[in-house]
Amino acid sequence: MILNVENVTKKFGGLVAVDHVSFQVKKQEILGIIGPNGAGKTTLFNVISGVYYPEEGKIFFNGRDITKVPSYKRARLGIARTHQIVKPLNELTVLENVMVGACFGKTGASLKQGMAIAGEVLDAVGLGHKRDVITVKLNVPEKKRLELARALASGPEVILLDEVLAGLNPTEADEMLQVILKIKESGITILMIEHLMHAIMKISDKIIVLDHGRKISEGSPQEVASDPKVIEAYLGDPDLALRLIKSKGNTL
Amino acid sequence: MKRGYTLIWLIPLILAISLLPVIAHSVIYRETIFLILMYITLAVSLNIILGYTGYVSFGHIVFYGIGGYTSFYLMYRFGVHLILAMIMGGILSAIIALIVGEAVLRLRGAIFAIATIGINEAIKSLVTNLQFLGGATGMFFNFKIYKTYGGAAKAIWFAYWIMVVVTIICLLTSYFIKNSKFGYGLFSIREDEDAAVVLGVNTKRFKSIAFAISAFFPGLVGAIFFFKAGNIEPDDAFHLVKSIEMIFMVMLGGFGTVSGPPIGALLYERLKGILLINPLFKNLHMAITGFILLIIILFAPGGIVGWFRNRFKKLRSLLE
Numbered sequence: 001m002i003l004n005v006e007n008v009t010k011k012f013g014g015l016v017a018v019d020h021v022s023f024q025v026k027k028q029e030i031l032g033i034i035g036p037n038g039a040g041k042t043t044l045f046n047v048i049s050g051v052y053y054p055e056e057g058k059i060f061f062n063g064r065d066i067t068k069v070p071s072y073k074r075a076r077l078g079i080a081r082t083h084q085i086v087k088p089l090n091e092l093t094v095l096e097n098v099m100v101g102a103c104f105g106k107t108g109a110s111l112k113q114g115m116a117i118a119g120e121v122l123d124a125v126g127l128g129h130k131r132d133v134i135t136v137k138l139n140v141p142e143k144k145r146l147e148l149a150r151a152l153a154s155g156p157e158v159i160l161l162d163e164v165l166a167g168l169n170p171t172e173a174d175e176m177l178q179v180i181l182k183i184k185e186s187g188i189t190i191l192m193i194e195h196l197m198h199a200i201m202k203i204s205d206k207i208i209v210l211d212h213g214r215k216i217s218e219g220s221p222q223e224v225a226s227d228p229k230v231i232e233a234y235l236g237d238p239d240l241a242l243r244l245i246k247s248k249g250n251t252l
Numbered sequence: 253m254k255r256g257y258t259l260i261w262l263i264p265l266i267l268a269i270s271l272l273p274v275i276a277h278s279v280i281y282r283e284t285i286f287l288i289l290m291y292i293t294l295a296v297s298l299n300i301i302l303g304y305t306g307y308v309s310f311g312h313i314v315f316y317g318i319g320g321y322t323s324f325y326l327m328y329r330f331g332v333h334l335i336l337a338m339i340m341g342g343i344l345s346a347i348i349a350l351i352v353g354e355a356v357l358r359l360r361g362a363i364f365a366i367a368t369i370g371i372n373e374a375i376k377s378l379v380t381n382l383q384f385l386g387g388a389t390g391m392f393f394n395f396k397i398y399k400t401y402g403g404a405a406k407a408i409w410f411a412y413w414i415m416v417v418v419t420i421i422c423l424l425t426s427y428f429i430k431n432s433k434f435g436y437g438l439f440s441i442r443e444d445e446d447a448a449v450v451l452g453v454n455t456k457r458f459k460s461i462a463f464a465i466s467a468f469f470p471g472l473v474g475a476i477f478f479f480k481a482g483n484i485e486p487d488d489a490f491h492l493v494k495s496i497e498m499i500f501m502v503m504l505g506g507f508g509t510v511s512g513p514p515i516g517a518l519l520y521e522r523l524k525g526i527l528l529i530n531p532l533f534k535n536l537h538m539a540i541t542g543f544i545l546l547i548i549i550l551f552a553p554g555g556i557v558g559w560f561r562n563r564f565k566k567l568r569s570l571l572e
């Protein structure tokens with residue numbers, strides 16, 4: 001088990017954003033995380049990456065308790081993430097953004113090494129031609145790819161992808177899925193939050209479903225898609241429920 | 253990243269300016285250029301926390317005051333040599349920055365800026381109430397102190413050369429930070445602190461170190477200035493208007509760049525000179541400064557250097 005989340009609870013005042021959630025992730029697995037808006041998915045990532053400490057529960061990374069390890073140290077241990085709401089370093093160039101990932105993450109590169117790594121990673125995610133552009137000038141899909149590049153350049157063992165497909169057109173989304181599969185092949189473990197059912201069902205080895213902070217289902221994509229509790233959770237969003245049922249047909 | 257060539261012209265320029273008073277045998281030049289060098293060092297050091305790290309240290313002049321008082325007291329009371337007293341002043345400034353930084357560097361944006369004003373005012377009133385530092389009237393040198401340096405005239409020249417050296421060291425520091433991994437950590441804090449920490453930057457430590465470095469040099473400047481002046485009092489040492497001037501110089505030249513703050517400092521000293529001799533503008537000098545600051549922020553937020561870098565991409569490696 002590379003990552004072990006045990007009974008984690010995170011509250012914001014009276015709101016229980018993540019409610020006693022447990023799950024485990026095997027090395028080189030893709031774990032999909034789905035759930036309606038406000039289910040607590042991003043908050044769960046925030047707890048795993050150390051942005052917040054949980055009120056209850058523990059997180060183990062490679063068997064080591066990291067529950068109270070600060071965020072920057074987790075990055076150095078090999079946990080990288082992307083942000084749902086992108087956080088580019090606006091006034092730096094695209095290359096420099098990725099260099100920061102390479103220099104301060106697990107890779108711990110020197111500036112010179114970081115520049116070389118950043119160049120390679122940018123090519124891999126299809127942003128090579130933008131390397132010297134000031135980041136503020138990128139459009140949103142490009143900024144999403146930059147988030148991914150920055151996380152990858154840090155040389156992670158585990159990467160947390162928060163809706164990297166959102167806002168991409170179908171072709172771009174397909175390209176991104178190919179990139180994600182390549183990341184997996186390179187030996188990196190992936191946790192990904194996604195609303196695009198079709199995509200996440202296709203790519204995940206295992207899926208967990210959150211609703212109102214609670215984990216309501218866990219299993220293979222097929223198992224989760226046919227779980228009545230999951231369908232019920234999505235009833236507030238009939239369209240999504242429909243897509244969920246459809247995607248089940250696709251994967252079977 | 254790629255190291256630029258900014259120092260190739262900047263350092264010779266500073267040296268050339270510094271030699272002017274010798275070549276011209278002019279004490280008036282010396283006084284003017286002393287002020288310019290002092291402004292350059294103040295602006296360049298403020299830029300490390302303001303421009304590189306993105307924290308608007310509004311009360312930054314407090315470190316000039318701390319350095320000034322520390323060294324003045326050591327020289328006045330114990331006859332410590334200027335160089336040693338100055339270094340102690342700089343170190344104490346840096347230590348105080350580390351201590352107060354622990355508290356205020358958690359704050360962001362306007363709240364941080366306001367807190368730094370509070371620190372300046374608090375230390376000023378503390379000093380005003382400390383009798384061993386001379387209270388509100390401050391301290392005056394006995395002219396005997398200058399004897400070590402070969403008399404008052406020589407002491408002032410000595411202070412001048414120390415100022416030249418400090419300015420150059422400060423510029424080199426600024427340059428090397430800008431081109432270092434540490435520097436990139438600071439820029440990432442400036443651009444998005446939450447992203448920086450998730451990327452593995454120990455933001456707390458980086459901010460503290462940046463704040464300490466940017467406090468160290470004003471401490472040195474304060475020491476030299478008050479040594480040369482021969483007296484020190486709280487209103488001069490902790491004068492908030494000087495803080496505003498420092499911010500102005502950084503913004504005018506271009507925050508976050510190596511060459512911007514020195515250019516801003518040079519221009520500001522000239523501008524101030526022109527305004528202050530003109531009877532019409534004499535009392536309006538801060539108003540005009542404020543107006544120019546507004547124009548810069550609205551129309552050229554990158555300052556002069558930022559504007560040139562945008563306009564002439566070829567100049568970039570010369571204008572870091």
Ligand SMILES: Nc1ncnc2c1ncn2[C@@H]1O[C@H](COP(=O)(O)OP(=O)(O)OP(=O)(O)O)[C@@H](O)[C@H]1O
Nearest residue numbers: 012015017035036037038039040041042043044084
């Ligand atoms: N910093 C915060 N302070 C207060 N409440 C928060 C904070 N962050 C998240 N929340 C709340 O916690 C709940 C879970 O939010 P979260 O962002 O984790 O949901 P999500 O599953 O990622 O949703 P989405 O699919 O819309 O991204 C929401 O009710 C949200 O308003």
Ligand SMILES: [Mg+2]
Nearest residue numbers: 041042043084
């Ligand atoms: Mg979310």
